[in-house]
Amino acid sequence: MLASERRAAAGLAAIFSTRMLGLFMVLPVLALYAHDLPGATPLLVGLAIGAYGLTQALFQIPLGLLSDRIGRKPVIYGGLTLFLIGSLVAALADSIYWIILGRALQGSGAIAAAIIALTADLTRETVRTKGMAVIGISVALSFAAALVVGPPLTGLIGVPGLFWLTALLALAGMLLLTFVVPDPQHSGVHRDAQPVLDQLAGVMRDPTLVRLDLAIFMLHLTMVSLFVVLPLSLREAGLPVTKHWVLYLPAVLVAIPAMVPFIVLAERRDQVRSVLIGSVAVLGLSTLGFYLFNRSLWLIGVLLAVVFTIFNLLEAVLPALVSKAAPAGTKGTAMGVFSSAQFIGAFLGGLLGGLAHAHFGVEAVYLVGGLTSLLWLRLVWTLPIPEDLSRHVIALDTSGAGFDVSSLEQQLLEVPGVKEAVIAVDEGVAYLKVDSRHTDWTRLQRFSAVNV
Missing domain, CATH: 1.20.1250.20 (MFS general substrate transporter like domains)
Known part of the structure; x- marks a missing residue:
């Protein structure tokens, strides 16, 4: 990875993991705290614990699609702002209902898809998997760390203090986005990294x-x-x-x-x-x-x-x-x-x-x-x-007047080892699924416009 790619991957991983740390840090202690709040019932306590999941699920894909239109960083800033507001609401909560609202607001700042898309914008295809892996590892470690640090921190600052700390983590994420993560020279759709609206129905079937x-x-x-x-x-x-x-x-x-x-x-x-x-x-x-x-x-x-x-x-x-x-x-x-x-x-x-x-x-x-x-x-x-099967992407020269998508897909499928081929003209690439053990890489590379 280039220095700029390492910087982008590290910065985005830090943003992702600090947000997840804030969401999960209260998981091992919230049940005890919430039961003592006015209006608390076992059902409402369970809702307070899981409320973030509903809003996260509802907004994750729409915000990812929105980032295609207005840019990655504006969506991430907006998501971190919602996360910050939710943390403040929960920190100041004086009843179970405000905790539920705060947790729901935290989840509504669903920036996962936008972060993955920005990672794709800022990394070359050949090293993109490494960038995604850095983010994945950071999320796993943040979950483990949250379970360990949540209880002792509760003894020092209380559960409201955990929410105040989470708000500070949201601010830290904004600073990382501003000063560490580079601005992409070009933002495009990356079908192997982010949701595409017209593919949803097929995937869900x-x-x-x-x-x-x-x-x-x-x-x-x-x-x-x-x-x-x-x-x-x-x-x-x-x-x-x-x-x-x-x-x-x-x-x-x-x-x-x-x-x-x-x-x-x-x-x-x-x-x-x-x-x-x-x-x-x-x-x-x-x-x-x-x-x-x-x-x-x-x-x-x-x-x-x-x-x-x-x-x-x-x-x-x-x-x-x-x-x-x-x-x-x-x-x-x-x-x-x-x-x-x-x-x-x-x-x-x-x-x-x-x-x-x-x-x-x-x-x-x-x-x-x-x-x-x-x-x-x-x-x-x-x-x-x-x-x-392995996934492989090759760059294509789609500028020629005689460029024929169907014909080229068929030619790619005729290469030994290639099982699936889909050409994305707007990206200028072909997405392939290949049997790496039997692929004729030399013949396949002849289709590539550049060595990616």
């Missing part, structure tokens, strides 16, 4: 992609419903809220290396289904374990390590399957819908967790994850495993 969207939906439903009552169980088991990090930190540190062998196993195509089925089954048994042993801190710690391992594993495997399953030239749209499903799952996790807590008690909430896993097992058992 694809049976494999729909199953993968449901999988990430169920994963986040399970995780968020867990945090509706887990802090309450830890307190009942005798662990003060400021000490909850004592369980979260070892669980996070164990989970990161523990998932690696299973990711390697999943990379072998014939093992993906086994890894998925095993992960869902173990996740379901773990939530049942919380139901049975939620008074034992040692067992809760072990179960947390297992749950975080499964969560991190599926957060890596499922997007990879989406990338393989999405037709050539539609990866950005497929990932946009996938992310929206994830946040709808977070919202419903809070809502269903609150409902179960209100009507059946704390222990019943853990069964939400168990019942979800039963439905999920049926889903992954019949999931078609996408063919293990």
Whole structure:
């Protein structure tokens, strides 16, 4: 990567991760704090925990499309401003209703698609995957860090202080966008990085992609419903809220290396289904374990390590399957819908967790994850495993008067190893899905106008 590309990737990753840190820092403590607010009920507390997911899902794709029209940075500034306002509303909240409003406003600043599109604008095709990987890693680390730092910070500054800190993180994001992230020389549509409106219907009808969207939906439903009552169980088991990090930190540190062998196993195509089925089954048994042993801190710690391992594993495997399953030239749209499903799952996790807590008690909430896993097992058992193909983009010279899209697509498909080919005339590129083991790269490179 060029120096400017490294700077862009690092700056955008920092913006993305600080926003996610602010969203998740209150996750391990909000349930305890919100129950003491005027007007609080278990249902409303669950809604406060998951409210960000609904607005995030509603605005993510529209704001990404808006960034095509008015520019990436204006949309990101606007999203960070909404995030800032939501944080301030939650920090000043004197009732559960204001917390819900603040969390919903935080989620409405849905800048993920705009950040990914800006990353694509600021990186060459050959290194774009590295830029996206930097952002992905930063998000994963921010989630882990949020669980660890949230509880001790609560002891120092309280939950309102966490929201004030989140507001400062939003301001830091604006400064990074201004002084670190370069302005793009040209903003264009990148079909493998951002949603495209006319592709939405096709992506949402694809049976494999729909199953993968449901999988990430169920994963986040399970995780968020867990945090509706887990802090309450830890307190009942005798662990003060400021000490909850004592369980979260070892669980996070164990989970990161523990998932690696299973990711390697999943990379072998014939093992993906086994890894998925095993992960869902173990996740379901773990939530049942919380139901049975939620008074034992040692067992809760072990179960947390297992749950975080499964969560991190599926957060890596499922997007990879989406990338393989999405037709050539539609990866950005497929990932946009996938992310929206994830946040709808977070919202419903809070809502269903609150409902179960209100009507059946704390222990019943853990069964939400168990019942979800039963439905999920049926889903992954019949999931078609996408063919293990790589994505490749070649630049084309589309300026010639005799340029024929259909003819060129057919010629590309005749190259050994090329399975799918879609030409985007407006971008001047061809999106390909290829079998790297059998591709005639020399013949394929003859179609390229430049070496990208």
